[in-house]
Amino acid sequence: MTATPPVSSATPKLSAKHVWKLYGQGAAAHLEDASRLPQNGGDLHALCQAIRDDNGIVASADVSFDVMPGEIFVIMGLSGSGKSTIVRCLSRLVEPTAGEILLDGEDLLKASPKELIDIRRHKMGMVFQSFGLMPHLNVRDNIAFPLKLQGLSLRDRLERADRVIDLVGLEGREDSFPNQLSGGQQQRVGIARSLAIEPEVWFLDEPFSALDPLIRRQMQDEFLRLQSELHKSIVFITHDFLEALRVADRMAIMKDGAVVQIGRPVDLILNPADDYVREFTNDVPWELVLTAADVATDHRPPEDLPIVDGGTQIVDLLPQLAAADHGVAVKLPAGTMGHLTSRDVITALASGVKTDP
Known part of the structure; x- marks a missing residue:
């Protein structure tokens, strides 16, 4: 369905294992009884309801999935389903209440603050709906900024920035400032900035949803072209099934903080797990x-x-x-x-x- 090569059967690049994110005083105490946990035979719905009855908020509920090397793994769901929370848990921008986040088999929840900073600077790229460009810096300097945090020399920073500028098709706009760029061009700068650090894992949280339909389609095409060259392990968040259909190797659909179904887009369409999944696929042209x-x-x-x-x-x-x-x-x-x-x-x-x- 995408321009990426077939996903290998290798060890997962990134894994979420029984990840919970709860808010509210005393909410975490509900996870202390191991017999109530789903992996030990407990009822997930009953446990979540007990947390809510105790005025807790269940943002992520026993979320588990693997992202394979070179795979585009899409997470989708309605607003409030937990998709953005889980992607922030993967990078520990949000601290999980329980579970494991494994990157190359190493649990990120056990990483020290110093180790985590190094992992984010060198192994993770992030692109969000908000472009987050610095208005006082031109395109080249915006892209090179994270490389300064890595300690690269000015020459190396600019060389790498120019390389990704060519990659995302911004040649000739190197000296432009964000307010001189269209929305699509600004998003290309954001993508280039995240690619400049040469990440091993790439997180994209609704990166194209703020763009108008024509530019959004062009950016999806550009994204697939980049992936065909770079073969990154990608977690891509969207609420648009047609977008997921274009980019996903596999996808997970979330509801109320939990994963409802995981599979290839065509598998979810042909064999939806329940009416919630079926609703996402009803209007998709076969x-x-x-x-x-x-x-x-x-x-x-x-x-x-x-x-x-x-x-x-x-x-x-x-x-x-x-x-x-x-x-x-x-x-x-x-x-x-x-x-x-x-x-x-x-x-x-x-x-x-x-x-x-």
Whole structure:
């Protein structure tokens, strides 16, 4: 679904394990009885309700997921669902009440303040909805600012800033100030600034939601282009399912601080865990969701048909299928070839499910 390479089966780059964030006096005491915790067989809903009944606020509730090397992992949910809280817990901008945050297997909750500062400066990049640019600095100096905190020389700072300026397409605007830039250009500066430190993990919290629709689409395209070159491990927050559909390798949907379902976007659409997940996907056009591999049968295709990759979206295949009387051959993930015709596509779009082989 994205421009990134397939996610490997390697050790996770980043993991959240049973992460809680509670507010309110005495709220944390509800987690002290291990038998009530979900990982020990306790009821998550009952535990959260008990915390709320005691005037506590459950911002994150037993959140667990892995982010694999090179993966774009999207977290989405309605306002107040806990998605922004959990991404701040991952970087310890918000201190979790309980759980583990593992970066390369090391628990960040055990890092000292000095170690945490070093990790943030050298391993984490962050981009938020608010651009946060310094108005008195030009583009180049805004981008180079975090490198000064890293202790790089002026020459090295400017060289690296110029490199990421080229990467995000801001050539010629190096000496411009933020008030001389459009919203999309300002967001490019924010992205370049976070990339300048060469982070291992990249956190993006609704980075494009403040942009108008046309610029937002362009920035999504730019983001995918960057990821195809950089292969970062990314946590991307959004409330827009169509945006998630464009960028996600996998995604988690949150409600009331808890994770409701994790999977590929197409898996969540085809097999929603409950009505809450189904509501997110009701208005998604199927041709933007299904790929050639989702719809193709495993019947042996006729010889001499055009061959397409199984990851190709149906919407991109429609013109080709319209001109191909016998359909196309599809490279399936198992290494075999499938067969896809316009009738298969019509059947799938009409029924909303994968055709049977």
